[in-house]
Amino acid sequence: MAANARSDLDGNPIKAITICMIGAGGFIGSHLCEKLMAETQHKVLAVDVYSDKIKHLLEPETNPWSDRIQFHRINIKHDSRLEGLIKIADLTINLAAICTPADYNTRPLDTIYSNFIDALPVVKYCSENNKRLIHFSTCEVYGKTIGSFLPKDHDLRQDPAFYVLKEDVSPCIFGPIEKQRWSYACAKQLIERLVYAEGAENGLEFTIVRPFNWIGPRMDFIPGIDGPSEGVPRVLACFSNNLLRGEPLKLVDGGQSQRTFVYIKDAIEAVLLMIENPARANGHIFNVGNPNNEVTVKQLAEMMTEVYEKVSGEPSLEVPTIDVSSKEFYGEGYDDSDKRIPDMTIINRQLGWNPKTSLWDLLESTLTYQHRTYAEAIKKAMAKPVASSS
Template identity: 75%
Template sequence: MAARVDLDGKPIKPLTICMIGAGGFIGSHLCEKLMAETPHKVLGLDVYSDKIKHLLEPAGAHPWSDRIQFHRLNIKNDSRLEGLIKMSDLTINLAAICTPADYNTRPLDTIYSNFIDALPVVMCVIVIFDLIRLSIIQFHRLNIKNDSRLEGLIKMSDLTINLAAICTPADYNTRPLDTIYSNFIDALPVVKYCSENNKRLIHFSTCEVYGKTIGSFLPKDSPLRKEPEYFVLKEDESPCIFGPIEKQRWSYACAKQLIERLIYAEGAENGLEFTIVRPFNWIGPRMDFIPGIDGPSEGVPRVLACFSNNLLRHEPLKLVDGGVSQRTFVYIKDAIEAVMLMIENPARANGHIFNVGNPNNEVTVRQLAEMMTDVYSKVSGEPSLEEPTVDVSSQEFYGAGYDDSDKRIPDMTIINKQLGWDPKTSLWDLLESTLTYQHRTYAEAMKQAIAKPAAN
C-alpha cells in the first residue's frame, strides 16, 4: 500500500486511533474505509459489534484480521477506557443517543448519553495508524460509563474518535436522563483522559446544537424568512436556540452543546487538540434498525429507518405534524471522506468545528417520503400504495414534551476552506443505494414477521 500524504503533500505520520462507538452506523462505515484504503490500526470500542461483524469474523479470514481489535465496553463505567485512549494518538467519539423519538420521552438518558457519558466515551474505540504495516483493527466490548479499560485504550492511541451516544429522537423526551448522561456525563472522562495524556480528539456532536433558526421567530409572512442569514447554520456565527425546559426533546441538543463547550474550553485552557463534527442527517446502509426485525418492536428509529419500516410493511409513511420541517441529507460515503480528511490533516482540522452535510439535498420531510416511495417502488418492483402517506401529530408519534427545528441547512464555508471537501451524491442516488440495501436485507425477514401473527 502506497504511503499516504495530507492535503499539503506531507507524509502522514503513524497514528493510533481510539474510536468510541465503532459498532454503530457511522463507525462501521469509517472502519470499512480505514481497513480498505489506509495503513491504519483500529482499536474499536462499543457495546455492540453486529454492524462490523463482517470485519471481525470469521477470525483470521481477512487481510486485516490481525489488525483490528474490538473491545466490548460501556464508557459510563468501564475502567479500561482511559488506558485505551492513552494507547491512541487520536480519539474519535461517535457514541450518543441520537434518535429524535427519544429526546422528549427519554430526556435524561439523552442528556447523560450525549454529555455525562461522553467524557469517557472517546476512549471506547481505538484506531491505531501504522504506516509500515497494513491497518490493524481491534474491537473492545465495553461501556464507557464504568469500564476501567477506557483510559488505557486512550493512552495506547494517537487519536480518539468519540462516536458513542444516545442519538435516537424517540429517546430524547422518553429517556431524557439517559440521553443527558450518555451525551454529557459519560463523555466527560473521554475528554479528561485525552487532555491529560495529550491525545488528539475527534468528537461527534450533532447539527441539533443549532436548535431553531432565527427565521422561525419571524412572522410567517415575513419576506426575511427567505433570506439565508435567517436560516443557514454557520459554525462560528449562528446562535443555538432551544425550546423551553418542559420540551424535553432538547435534552439531547443541550447535552451535546455543553460537551462541545467543555471540549472547546479544554482546548483553550489546557491545549487539547480537538475537532468537533456536526453531522447533518448522514444516510446510508446499516443506519438504525427496523422495528421487530433487528430492533425492538416498539422502537422508533430516525426518519429514514421509520419510512423504510413503513415501506417494507406496505404501510403509509407517517408524517409527523404534516412533514413540513426541512432537512438536508448527505450520503454516508461522502461524509466518511470528510472524516478521513480530518483524521489525516490535523494541522487543518485541529481547533475547528465542522458542519458535514449537503445543502444541495434540501427537502421537506413530506418530499422525502414521496421520493422514498418512488425509489422503493423502483428497487423492489412493488407498486406504491394509493395513499402513500398519513399525517400524525408529534405528541401521538413521539409523546409529550416533543419539539422540533424548522430547518437544518448547513453552511459549508469552513470545511470547504480548511479541507477542500464537498459532498457529491444526489438525494435520489443516496436513497436508491440505501433502499436497495434495506430491501435486500429486510424484505424477506419482514414477510416472515408479518406472516407469523396471521398464522397464529
C-alpha cells in the same frame, strides 16, 4: 503497498496511527471502520457494547486487515479499561451517544447522561494524556432558525442570514425546558463547550464534528427485525420499515420540517480528511452536510416511495402517507428543528471537502440495501400468526 504512499492535503506522507474509536459498532462507526480498513494503514481499537454492524470486518480472521482492528466490548459508563486504550492510541474518536429523537423526551436522563456525563472522562483522559480528540456533536446544537420566529410571510425568511447555520456565527436556539426534545441538543452543546474550553485552557488538540442528517445502509434498526418492535428509529429507518411492510409513511405534524441529507459515504470522506490533516482540523468545529439535498419530510416520504417502487418492483400504495400528531408519535415534550442548511465555508477552506451524492442517488443505493437485507425477513415476520399459543 499503494496505501503507504498516500499523502495529506499539504503533500506530506501520511503516517499510520492507532485510533481509539468509541461507538465504533454504530452506524457512522461501522462505515468509518470500513473506510479505514479498506483504504488506509491505520489501526483501530473499536470500542462499543455491540459489534453486529462491524462483524464483517472482525471475522473471518482472513481479512487482510485482521491485525489492524480489535474489538473491545466496553460500556464507557463504567469500565476502567477505557483510559488504557486512550493512552495507547494516538487519536480518540468519540461517537458514543443516545441519538434517536424518540428517546430525547421519553428518556431525558439517559439522553443527558449519555451525551454529557459519559463523555466527560473521554475528554479528561485525552486532555491529561495529551491525546488528540475528534468529538461527534450534532447539527441539533443550532436548534431552531432565527427565521422561524418571524411571521410566516415575512420577507426576511428568504434571507440566508436568517436560516443558514454557520459554526462561528449562528446562535443556538432551543425551546423551553418542558420541551424535553432539547435535552440532547443541550447536552451536546455543553460537551462542545467543555471540549473547546479544554483546548483554550489546557491545550487539548480537538476537532468537533456537527453531522447534518447522515444517512445510508446500516442506519439504526428495523423494528421487530433487528431492533425492538416498539422502538422508533430515525426517519430513514422509520420510512424504510413502512415501505418494507407496505404501510403508509407517517408524517409527523404534516412533515413540514426541512432537512438536508448527506450520503454516509460522502460524509466519511470528510472524517478521513480530519483524521489525516490534524494541522488543518485541530481547533475547528465542522458542519458536515449537503446543502443541495434539502427537502421537507413530506418530500422525503414521496421520494422514498418512488425510489422504493423502482428498486423493489412493488407498486406503491394509493395513499402512501398519513399525518400523525407529534404527541401521538413521540409523546409529550417533543419539539422540532424547522430547517437545517449547513454553511460549508469552514470545511471547504480547511479541508477542501464537498459532498457529491444527490438525494435521489443516495436513496436508490440505500433502499436497494434495505430491500436486499430485510424484505425476506419482513415477509416471514408478517406471515407469522400474531399471538400463537402452540
